[in-house]
Amino acid sequence: MGTKLCVAFFLVFNICECRQYRYDYKFVTEVDGWIKLHQVPATWDEARLRCQLEGAILCSPNTINLVEVMKLTMKNTRAEISGVFTGTHAKFSKGDFHSVDGVPLDKMPVQWMPMEPDNEKNNESCIVMVRNGTIADINCDEVFPYICYRKRSEKVILTECGTVDTGYLLNSKTGSCYKFHLDKRNWTRAFMTCAAEGGHLAIINSKKEADLLKNLCEMQAPGSIQFNTIFMGFHDWGERGVWTTIHGQTLQEAGYDVFETGQPDSAFPGEYCGSMFTSSTLNDVWCDKSFSFICEKTVESLLDFNDYD
Numbered sequence: 001m002g003t004k005l006c007v008a009f010f011l012v013f014n015i016c017e018c019r020q021y022r023y024d025y026k027f028v029t030e031v032d033g034w035i036k037l038h039q040v041p042a043t044w045d046e047a048r049l050r051c052q053l054e055g056a057i058l059c060s061p062n063t064i065n066l067v068e069v070m071k072l073t074m075k076n077t078r079a080e081i082s083g084v085f086t087g088t089h090a091k092f093s094k095g096d097f098h099s100v101d102g103v104p105l106d107k108m109p110v111q112w113m114p115m116e117p118d119n120e121k122n123n124e125s126c127i128v129m130v131r132n133g134t135i136a137d138i139n140c141d142e143v144f145p146y147i148c149y150r151k152r153s154e155k156v157i158l159t160e161c162g163t164v165d166t167g168y169l170l171n172s173k174t175g176s177c178y179k180f181h182l183d184k185r186n187w188t189r190a191f192m193t194c195a196a197e198g199g200h201l202a203i204i205n206s207k208k209e210a211d212l213l214k215n216l217c218e219m220q221a222p223g224s225i226q227f228n229t230i231f232m233g234f235h236d237w238g239e240r241g242v243w244t245t246i247h248g249q250t251l252q253e254a255g256y257d258v259f260e261t262g263q264p265d266s267a268f269p270g271e272y273c274g275s276m277f278t279s280s281t282l283n284d285v286w287c288d289k290s291f292s293f294i295c296e297k298t299v300e301s302l303l304d305f306n307d308y309d
């Protein structure tokens with residue numbers, strides 16, 4: 001109860017304050033927005049997508065303040081040695097470098113490194129920035145750390161689910177929030193999407209929750225047939241035939257293990273990822289096939305109770 005009161009208070013407080021976005025983003029006055037350094041190097045596509053899923057954009061040195069903040073953000077991390085991917089690219093048209101929010105490179109207050117740009121092997125359509133603020137063109141499939149940025153806007157209001165993402169709806173029966181993704185992704189991408197949104201692929205903890213997810217499917221995808229597949233948060237973790245949730249419990253421990261009749265059947269060449277039919281019974285499915293999925297998050301998953309400044 002204490003936590004719930006605290007969350008309620010926090011959300012009200014936050015609507016007035018508008019400084020809190022999510023615990024992993026820091027508000028930076030100089031750029032009037034939130035910044036997050038991703039230290040794990042990723043390809044440019046991966047970096048762009050992750051920032052987007054977090055509700056931000058892959059940061060570019062659009063202004064002098066952004067350049068300075070990017071340099072500061074890299075300081076004392078490995079990114080200071082490697083540099084970071086910026087959101088500036090020419091993937092759509094060779095040489096036409098723009099930030100992901102549409103600013104042409106020529107308007108950015110940055111200089112090329114010596115000998116750059118060289119478009120090596122005619123295959124360099126992404127831009128990295130190093131600690132002194134100079135840039136180079138680079139192959140987009142290389143991996144670098146990167147910075148996500150979200151500019152403050154009037155619209156930043158946390159919902160009752162503790163996120164700006166209005167796709168999450170609170171269910172009073174389970175106390176969890178759920179978002180139905182009609183867009184189809186493979187299991188790994190679905191996992192990443194939920195994680196970036198501050199949640200996780202849905203884990204069914206009771207018959208009540210199974211019924212609720214079934215209703216959610218009916219609401220979100222009306223007319224969907226009973227045996228449509230929705231990815232869920234369980235996996236065989238390489239232990240063939242042993243099903244464990246992404247939070248490490250057996251399905252029984254989690255509270256719901258009702259497979260559809262004849263399932264799991266590990267259809268050729270092997271089904272190692274978890275799903276449910278829209279009728280709410282479970283099924284093992286191919287991990288690399290793309291299906292719709294449901295993310296689940298707790299109200300407080302993105303909140304930072306230590307940061308009231």
Ligand SMILES: [Ca+2]
Binds near residue numbers: 116117118124136138
């Ligand atoms: Ca180059």
Ligand SMILES: [Ca+2]
Binds near residue numbers: 203
């Ligand atoms: Ca659950």
Ligand SMILES: [Ca+2]
Binds near residue numbers: 263265266271284
């Ligand atoms: Ca199956």
